[in-house]
Amino acid sequence: MAQEKINELITAYIDGEITDPTKVNDIKDRIEKDNNLKFDFQVQRLMKSIVADRFKIQPTPKKVRRKVLGKINPSKNFLTAFFSRRLS
Amino acid sequence: MLNKKIKLYSEFEREAIPYMDPLYNFALRMTGNKNDAGNLLKETFKKAFWFFEKLERGTNYKMWLFRVMKYAYLNSYRKKSKELIISDYEEIEKFYENMKYSSIDGLQLEKELYDKLSDDDISDALSSLPEDFRIIIILCDIERFSYNDIADFVDVPIGVVRSRLHRGRKMLLTNLYKCAEKKGYISK
Structure with missing residues (x-):
């Protein structure tokens, strides 16, 4: 070898x-x-x-976590779409 | 329709969301800043959720998410990576060989580097490695993926994974040793 x-x-x-x-x-x-x-x-x-x-592991910042989940959570998306339609 | 989406989301929440922290840290190491890391994370989860429905159940979800992040990164965030120039590696190799043949032994090194350097010094030393080496060390030593998974992820043969790990760790030692010397923890 x-x-x-x-x-x-x-x-x-x-x-x-x-x-x-x-x-x-x-x-x-x-x-x-x-x-x-x-x-x-x-x-x-x-x-x-x-x-x-x-190695320093950092937790995902709360704000980023919220944004990520807000982008994909269908119930949140549904409510956002519903209220924005009502408000417009 | 909404019910189906909600059911899918709850499955996604169970299988994928627990990997958010490792993915965020990987994004941070790849992009080098918190803002881009946050955006890359958002894009990764958005794409992952989009494809989740069609994904075969029982998949290695962690590796799959890392792969989704890899493609999102390659598409939008990759800057010109720090290329490792051959002469740089020769210099590292020379430094390493000098260390090996000097009076330093491995246990002495352990005491000097492990105990005295801060976590930030270690993060900085790892972040300054060329991308090809940094990725493999993170996937192996932090995320504990097998050589097989890493080879699949970076699209190289297993022998290359092994070789990059070997050389990457030597480079890391050189960076840490130089840092310890600079801070006066080790006498020149």
């Missing part, structure tokens, strides 16, 4: 995308024995957890 390919397989291993136990054991073994691969493994795992745990 080329070095670049192994590094990318480490990424897939961290993401739980490698299911073949033989392959998983092979990757674990290589990480254990090779300091460069160990560094790559630690970096990939660290970046994944930083993004997953620390």
